[in-house]
Amino acid sequence: MSMDLRTISITPLRQTFGHLARRMGADKPATRYMEATMDLQPVENYHYRPTWEPQYEIFDARRTRIVMHDWYALKDPRQYYYGPWTLARGRMGETAGGDFDLVDELGLAAAYPAEGRDLALRVLLPLRHVAWASNINNAYVSAYGYGIAITQAACYASMDQLGVAQYVTRLAIAFDDLESLASAKSAWLEGREWQELRHFVEDLMVEHDWFALLVAQDFVIDGLLYPLLYERFNDKLNAAYGPVFSMLTRFQREWAGETAKWIDSVLKVAAGESPENKAQLAVWINDFRERTVKALTPIATIAFGDKATAMLDEVILQLNTRAAKAGIPL
Amino acid sequence: MDMKTSKKLGLKERYTMMTRDLAWDTTYQPMDKVFPQVGYEGIKIHDWDKWEDPFRLTMDAYWKYQAEKERKLYAILDAFNQNNGHLSVTDGRYINVLKLFLGSTPPLELMAARGFSMVGRQMVGAGPRVACQMQAVDEYRHFQTQIHSISNYNKFYNGMDEFAHQQSRMWYLSDGKSFFDDAITAGPFEFMVAIGFAFEYVLTNILFVPFISGAAYNGDMAAMTVGFSAQSDEARHMTLGLECIKFMLEQDPDNLAIVQRWIDKWTWRGTRKLASVGMMMDYMLPKRIMSFKEAWEIYFEQNGAALFTDLARYGVTIPKCFAQTVEEKEHVTHQSWLGFYMKPESTPFHTWIPGPDELDWLSEKYPNTFDKYYRPMYEYLDAQEKAGNRFNNKTQPMNCQVCVNTIKYNEPGDPMEMCFRETVYQGEKFHFCSGHCQEIFEDEPEKYIQTYISSHQALQGNCAPEGVDTHAPDFNPGSHIADYWRLDPRATGDFNGSEDQKNFAAWRDLATKN
Numbered sequence: 078m079s080m081d082l083r084t085i086s087i088t089p090l091r092q093t094f095g096h097l098a099r100r101m102g103a104d105k106p107a108t109r110y111m112e113a114t115m116d117l118q119p120v121e122n123y124h125y126r127p128t129w130e131p132q133y134e135i136f137d138a139r140r141t142r143i144v145m146h147d148w149y150a151l152k153d154p155r156q157y158y159y160g161p162w163t164l165a166r167g168r169m170g171e172t173a174g175g176d177f178d179l180v181d182e183l184g185l186a187a188a189y190p191a192e193g194r195d196l197a198l199r200v201l202l203p204l205r206h207v208a209w210a211s212n213i214n215n216a217y218v219s220a221y222g223y224g225i226a227i228t229q230a231a232c233y234a235s236m237d238q239l240g241v242a243q244y245v246t247r248l249a250i251a252f253d254d255l256e257s258l259a260s261a262k263s264a265w266l267e268g269r270e271w272q273e274l275r276h277f278v279e280d281l282m283v284e285h286d287w288f289a290l291l292v293a294q295d296f297v298i299d300g301l302l303y304p305l306l307y308e309r310f311n312d313k314l315n316a317a318y319g320p321v322f323s324m325l326t327r328f329q330r331e332w333a334g335e336t337a338k339w340i341d342s343v344l345k346v347a348a349g350e351s352p353e354n355k356a357q358l359a360v361w362i363n364d365f366r367e368r369t370v371k372a373l374t375p376i377a378t379i380a381f382g383d384k385a386t387a388m389l390d391e392v393i394l395q396l397n398t399r400a401a402k403a404g405i406p407l
Numbered sequence: 408m409d410m411k412t413s414k415k416l417g418l419k420e421r422y423t424m425m426t427r428d429l430a431w432d433t434t435y436q437p438m439d440k441v442f443p444q445v446g447y448e449g450i451k452i453h454d455w456d457k458w459e460d461p462f463r464l465t466m467d468a469y470w471k472y473q474a475e476k477e478r479k480l481y482a483i484l485d486a487f488n489q490n491n492g493h494l495s496v497t498d499g500r501y502i503n504v505l506k507l508f509l510g511s512t513p514p515l516e517l518m519a520a521r522g523f524s525m526v527g528r529q530m531v532g533a534g535p536r537v538a539c540q541m542q543a544v545d546e547y548r549h550f551q552t553q554i555h556s557i558s559n560y561n562k563f564y565n566g567m568d569e570f571a572h573q574q575s576r577m578w579y580l581s582d583g584k585s586f587f588d589d590a591i592t593a594g595p596f597e598f599m600v601a602i603g604f605a606f607e608y609v610l611t612n613i614l615f616v617p618f619i620s621g622a623a624y625n626g627d628m629a630a631m632t633v634g635f636s637a638q639s640d641e642a643r644h645m646t647l648g649l650e651c652i653k654f655m656l657e658q659d660p661d662n663l664a665i666v667q668r669w670i671d672k673w674t675w676r677g678t679r680k681l682a683s684v685g686m687m688m689d690y691m692l693p694k695r696i697m698s699f700k701e702a703w704e705i706y707f708e709q710n711g712a713a714l715f716t717d718l719a720r721y722g723v724t725i726p727k728c729f730a731q732t733v734e735e736k737e738h739v740t741h742q743s744w745l746g747f748y749m750k751p752e753s754t755p756f757h758t759w760i761p762g763p764d765e766l767d768w769l770s771e772k773y774p775n776t777f778d779k780y781y782r783p784m785y786e787y788l789d790a791q792e793k794a795g796n797r798f799n800n801k802t803q804p805m806n807c808q809v810c811v812n813t814i815k816y817n818e819p820g821d822p823m824e825m826c827f828r829e830t831v832y833q834g835e836k837f838h839f840c841s842g843h844c845q846e847i848f849e850d851e852p853e854k855y856i857q858t859y860i861s862s863h864q865a866l867q868g869n870c871a872p873e874g875v876d877t878h879a880p881d882f883n884p885g886s887h888i889a890d891y892w893r894l895d896p897r898a899t900g901d902f903n904g905s906e907d908q909k910n911f912a913a914w915r916d917l918a919t920k921n
Contacts, residue, residue: 085491085914085917085918087491087563087914087917089562089563090562090563090564090565090910091561091562091568092562093558093561093562093568094558094561094567094568094569094570094571095568095569095571095572095893096569096571096572109551109555109558112551112554112555112558113550113551113554113555116571116572117513117514117517117550117571118517118521119514119518119574119575119584120575121575121576122575122576122584122859122861122864123575123588123859124584124585124588124589124592124811124857124858124859125588125589125592125854125855125857125858126592126857127591127592128447128592128593128594128854129443129444129447129592129594135588135591135592136521158547158551159477159544159547159548159551159552160477160481160548160551160552163470163473163474163477163548164474164477164478166466166470166474167470167471167473167474167475168474169470170466170467170470170471171471173467174467205429206429206431208429209429209430212540213528213536216524216527216528216536216540216543217528219521219524219527219528219543220521220524220525220527220528221525225517228521228524229520229547232520232524232540232543232544232547233544235524235540236466236469236540236541236544237466239426239466239537239540240466240467240470242425242429243425243465243466243467244467246424246425246428246429250416250421250424255416255424258424258428262428262431265431266431266434275435276435279433279434279435279436279441280435280436282433282436282441283436283440283441
């Protein structure tokens with residue numbers, strides 16, 4: 078139906094929804110992020126208890142040791158609701174796709190030195206399984222977390238990790254070397270160098286505290302692994318063999334930089350809420366960091382040889398600095 | 408290395424490498440501890456690898472398609488809002504459809520998002536897990552785009568501003584809440600039958616037609632665009648629901664009895680949930696698309712029957728409630744609208760008596776029932792209203808313990824008799840709207856004794872603001888309920904004479920006249 082509407086200006090009766098006006102303390106326009114996020118998860122009058130966890134309500138703040146008086150304080154500084162999230166990933170995917178195409182067109186993978194390729198694939202390909210573990214553990218947060226602010230961000234992180242696992246898989250396709258995927262999987266399952274890491278992420282799959290999973294996966298593991306392997310190891314490959322892997326792992330670097338802003342902000346707000354939260358977060362970060370460093374040491378040794386310890390020390394320092402900035406002294 | 412195979416990778420092979428091949432069986436922790444929920448419902452799965460991916464979308468492709476859709480959608484929403492698109496709808500009454508929609512639908516899409524995240528965590532197979540996760544994130548999209556499309560209407564019309572607060576409190580939203588609460592508190596396989604199959608596959612068109620085509624017919628470009636933009640997502644969701652049913656049935660013959668019970672239960676629960684949607688088609692859209700009866704015949708009786716014929720090879724039979732729904736299609740929408748009309752102080756949307764043309768349309772569409780049973784009621788209520796004696800039911804309704812609908816439907820075979828069923832469980836009497844709901848209760852009484860019935864809660868004094876003495880001798884539960892709901896009195900009662908009606912007319916005049 079079409080109708081000629083003269084452009085007119087009419088005064089709205091209200092600027093936003095009641096729950097947002099109360100939250101902002103005034104009736105003023107709300108952002109689309111707020112409309113898509115705030116106060117939307119049910120908090121009361123549930124009909125039934127879960128048959129799978131009758132000790133809890135459907136949504137229950139007691140599923141973590143972290144305590145917040147307002148769970149929507151855990152806002153996403155990127156202001157990601159579905160639209161901006163998928164637009165950002167679409168743009169990143171376009172760039173990544175262009176890079177993969179270019180590597181293919183110019184035959185850059187085939188021309189890459191065999192020694193460099195073997196080393197790179199040995200270190201990078203098993204990371205698809207690490208990302209897969211993060212996918213499932215972030216799905217847990219998305220499922221059982223409290224409040225849409227955190228669950229939607231975890232849902233996006235979970236899908237992002239699936240995307241990362243798929244981009245890593247494409248490395249093998251780009252190098253026309255599917256056998257390397259099978260070897261990487263065997264290494265992940267049986268190779269001594271990967272067992273500490275696999276053991277850790279499998280332990281996380283039975284962790285019931287969803288906030289612990291956020292800290293372990295999105296802050297500690299990614300906070301050490303990405304700077305170590307997607308940055309420092311990538312730099313090493315660039316210097317020794319040329320920048321092909323730099324092109325083929327661009328998505329991961331861009332993603333990690335952006336996602337760190339989100340998780341840092343979440344930790345900062347949670348730590349600022351109470352001394353108890355701060356202490357709990359410090360315990361988790363210390364424990365998880367210790368396990369992750371132990372797990373990454375054999376990988377770092379393959380990647381950096383005798384520089385492994387120095388590289389690890391750098392990324393540990395970087396993680397500690399981020400924790401300190403979030404108000405969590407370790 | 409001469410592995411020149413990648414260029415020849417088929418779509419299926421490539422997708423397997425991008426999903427299932429990422430997964431492994433855990434050994435440091437036992438698989439049944441990593442996936443603790445897949446066993447207790449009794450569904451037997453022997454080989455998760457037999458799962459057929461219903462669609463094969465890697466994340467890069469997903470982001471590309473979805474980003475394109477989002478870009479277009481928000482461009483249209485912005486333009487619609489900027490140009491006061493709300494004034495181009497057929498009639499101010501139409502906006503009441505959006506009020507009902509906003510209260511009932513985005514909150515349930517949100518439950519679907521969380522529910523699919525749960526199943527996307529709990530399924531053992533990587534194939535179903537990824538498919539469920541993708542549906543979870545789609546459902547975030549759906550509730551958010553729905554809220555965004557209605558946000559601008561909220562600025563100009565009453566009754567939409569407290570939807571988030573009302574979702575868990577408002578009596579008539581309790582049926583939808585109970586539906587999703589029931590599904591999400593069930594195990595992962597029952598959730599898939601409830602939402603993935605019964606809701607998304609069997610009944611989804613009945614939801615789509617009134618809202619989306621209804622929006623299109625009535626000039627609401629915003630809601631229409633949201634709906635059309637969601638359609639390709641919905642197509643994926645439908646194939647997931649169907650694949651899940653087939654997978655369960657193919658895995659073990661013992662699964663059939665369980666799955667059949669769930670199909671019977673959830674088709675009925677979905678049917679009850681859709682009564683208010685049907686009412687929207689028959690009464691609330693100023694420009695009608697088709698009657699609820701016609702929609703039911705096409706989308707449920709014909710398409711549904713074809714689906715169940717297809718599933719017959721697994722031993723699945725047509726849902727038990729099928730015949731009753733066919734009989735009820737001639738009644739439920741009229742009973743629902745009458746029910747809402749009779750409670751003018753209890754909803755954040757307006758009601759009205761259909762105009763003469765509309766009554767004729769209903770007579771034509773419902774030749775077997777409308778003139779015989781319902782027209783006389785409308786004519787009576789209309790006469791009463793005009794005589795200054797507008798009907799106003801101030802009592803608390805009696806609700807079904809399972810579907811939570813107000814008990815208002817007729818006895819099968821007897822339109823003049825109200826249908827009541829009751830069961831005594833542990834010394835307490837429970838009431839039902841139908842034999843089907845009674846049977847659902849009796850299958851799982853420990854679950855359904857928990858149902859939150861808002862009229863009971865109000866009578867128990869649980870819906871009064873803090874500081875009110877609910878034990879005072881003169882305590883009247885009804886006097887506080889509107890505050891508990893945050894119900895704006897301007898949003899209640901008759902459309903005729905409402906602020907919405909006046910504003911819409913005045914603004915449209917400004918926009919279209921000199």
